[in-house]
């Protein structure tokens with residue numbers, strides 16, 4: 001089938017490559033002429049503008065947008081204005097599902113179909129395939145199904161679920177029509193909310209392993225910081241990268257995220273160069289909002305989202321307020337910033353096991 005692709009970054013470019021490998025014809029456009037030329041040299045038809053891209057597609061057309069979320073609305077409007085009734089515009093980025101609902105409604109009178117596709121697979125999707133969560137009208141979904149089948153991982157990607165039989169269903173091939181416009185990005189939003197939680201769980205657990213030698217450090221600094229209650233139980237120097245590698249084999253928590261974690265720790269065991277300021281692109285916030293709106297408890301997902309905010313020092317003022325209160329009620333002084341002992345004191349304090357020796361006990 002023929003598909004227009006707008007946005008040839010890591011995701012869009014590799015989706016085009018995957019499609020071409022399977023015999024689909026791709027007409028491609030990006031604001032970077034180099035990106036267009038690169039894919040044209042691999043067999044795509046290059047376009048110099050959105051209008052040029054649309055003119056090179058045969059009706060009824062399908063145009064897939066793979067662009068940063070902030071630009072999607074503007075580009076959907078521009079592309080839709082160039083399309084004809086029966087054509088399809090597909091947003092494969094990480095848009096907010098609420099925008100899909102609004103865009104689909106706005107396009108209804110034009111006869112242009114709007115399809116939202118939550119696309120997961122990252123930089124490995126070219127080889128592994130992409131998991132596709134699709135929202136939109138049935139007719140449009142059926143029309144683009146050939147490209148969805150190619151972009152998705154396919155049946156051999158994982159073992160079949162026991163009890164399933166017969167022809168492989170779309171969800172077993174790696175794509176699913178989740179419902180009307182917005183449903184695809186709604187499912188992808190929750191997927192990414194879960195992603196935050198799983199990532200946080202792995203990161204927190206590995207951090208506990210990293211601190212399993214707290215008793216050894218405690219002995220070294222016992223004169224300066226409140227003692228760990230039972231240092232004899234924290235005498236392990238665990239090789240965290242090796243444990244991450246180990247857990248990939250047969251453990252209950254083996255997963256692709258763990259695979260990637262093990263790879264990162266193997267290449268850079270001390271994670272040098274990473275400050276630990278964790279960004280968030282929006283899906284986690286939207287997931288927590290959906291949970292609040294619908295009254296669904298999601299404490300793990302919410303905590304993992306807030307953990308990201310804290311990683312960027314958005315908790316700084318709150319921590320200053322905490323220190324101010326301790327100073328007020330107990331005259332407790334903060335340890336000097338950067339003091340090697342501070343970490344130990346904070347560790348002991350956060351676990352409720354002690355306080356700095358410099359603070360008195362009044363409260």
Ligand SMILES: O=C(CO)[C@H](O)[C@H](O)COP(=O)(O)O
Nearest residue numbers: 094120121279280281282283
């Ligand atoms: O969709 C993805 C993976 O499934 C993206 O990598 C996602 O944008 C990452 O989200 P965030 O920047 O909020 O960590």
